[in-house]
Amino acid sequence: MNKSFQFKQFTVNQDQCAMKIGTDGVLLGAWASINNPFSVLDIGAGTGVIALMIAQRCNAKQIDAVEIQEDAYEQCVENFENSPWADRLFCYHASINEFTEEMKEEKYDLILSNPPYFVPNIKEIHISESRKKARFKDSLPFEDLIKFSSQLLSKEGQLAIIIPFSEEKKVLKIAENFNFFPNHITRVRGTKESSIKRSLLQFSLSETILKENELVLEIRRHNYTEDYKKLVENFYLKL
Structure with a gap:
């Protein structure tokens, strides 16, 4: 699990990060709509994989990331420096409220986040602080994420996030309270027969026609759908 993860155009080291490369971050980095942004922000960057994917996908001159957990921050900086786009990538060590105050x-023009969303149970009280911050939603509540994003987003900008489907209605209501309008929602199933597990949400500050669709990842175990392969084919070495 701690070995580096090799993508087609970059490598992600993850030995210092509490949360490793997962499907959610890669989905968001591949799915988010790109509209020739000048500046991009990845909130709660972890390894930096989402920012790295965006750097591969577009020519944004400024791609910033913010990460509160020190080990993850140092790893993110390492991954940025080792990438082909080191001159466009920068990571800040701060909480999102500290970052927003400073910046x-x-x-x-584009803000992305794969926020923590687990609620700790009694068995997980004794896990490390770094893993708690990476996993549990108290470390970056959805309301804080959306509130601070509304302060940092340009007038024509887009906010793209991935969350559990069970939280979708709640997050849409929070977003509405901060004058965000959803323009694209993709609901993700593991297989055609399984229940919806994730929601990919993209918002803007002006109302547009809402596009809604579904994405199925697998036909069966390790046999991926054409839609999923098409989405991530520029990143994964093999599927």
Whole structure:
């Protein structure tokens, strides 16, 4: 699990990160709509994989990331420096509220986040603080994510996130409270027969026609659908 993860155009080291490369981050990095952004922000960057994917997909001059957990921050910096786009990538070691206060004059054309969303149970009280921050939603509540994103987003900008499907209605309501309008929702199933597990949500600050669709990842175990392969084919070495 701690070995580096090799993508087609970059490598992600993850030995210092509490949360390793997973399907959610890769889905978001591949799915988010790109509209020639000048500046991009990845909130809660972890390994930096989402920012790296965006750097591969577009020519944004400024791709920033913010990460509160020190080991993950150091790993993110390492991954950025080792990538082909080191001159465009920068990671800040801060909480999102500290970052927003410091960067209040800054506006981003695209903000992305794969926020933590697990609720700890009694068995998980004794796990490391770094893993708690990476896993549990108290470390980056959805309301904080959306509130601070609304302050950092440019007028024509987009906010793209991935969350559990069970949280979709709640997050849409929070977003509405901060004058965000959903413009694209993709609901993700493992297989055609399985229940919806994730929601990919993209928002803007002006109302547009909402596009809704579903994405099925697998026909059966390790036999991936054409839709999923098409989405991630520029990143994974093999599927």
